[in-house]
Amino acid sequence: MIKHILFATDLGLYGPYLMKQLASIVQSTGASVDIVHAIEPMGLFAESIIDTYMPEKEREYLRNKGIGEVIERIRLQVIDTLKSEYADYLGQINLQGVLVKVGVPAEVIIEQAKLSKADLIVIGSHGQQAYSGGVLGSVVSKVLQSTPVPVHMIPMVTLEDLTRN
Secondary structure, eight states: OOOEEEEEOOOOTTHHHHHHHHHHHHHHHOOEEEEEEEEOOOOHHHHHHHHHHSOHHHHHHIIIIIHHHHHHHHHHHHHHHHHHHSHHHHTTSEEEEEEEEESOHHHHHHHHHHHTTOSEEEEESOOTTTTSSSSSOHHHHHHHHHOSSOEEEEOOOOHHHHHHO
16 A cells, blocks of 8 residues: 655656646555755865865865755745646645765665655656666666665656647
8 A cells, every 4th residue: 555655756747748747646545755865975176166266264164064054045945946836736745855865876775765665756757857878767766676675667748738738
C-alpha cells in the first residue's frame, strides 16, 4: 500500500505536467507527499573563486551558516513557485513538506526517500536538459539503478503534447 510519496522535481518547464500526474497518483492512493528539490554542489571553479576573492572570515561564515541560509531562501522560493504556478494541483495533494538539499541529485533523492520512509518515488524521465541525449535523463537513470524504493517514472512529453492535455 502506498502511504507516502517522495516527489522529486527540478521545477522545470514540465513541472505542471508532472504535478498533474502526481495529483492523479495521490487521488488514487490517498498518500501524503514530500517534495524534494536537489541542488548540485558548487564545483571546483566556484570554490576557487570564493577562496580567492572572499576574506577568510566571510568564507568561514558562508561555509558554516551562509549555505544554510541560502538553502532556506531557495526552499521558500520553491514553496512560492509551488503556490503560484502549481496551485491547482497543490490543492489536490496532502503535502507534508518541501525539502531543498545540496548534493548529487540522484543521491539526494534516494537518501531522502529512505529518510522519509517513502513507499514510492515519483520522478520525471528527464529534467531541464531534456533530450540532450539518452533515452532517460541521467538523474532518473541513477535513481532507477540504485534505489530500494519503487519508482513511478513519468515519461517525457513534447511541448505539443502538453498543449493537448
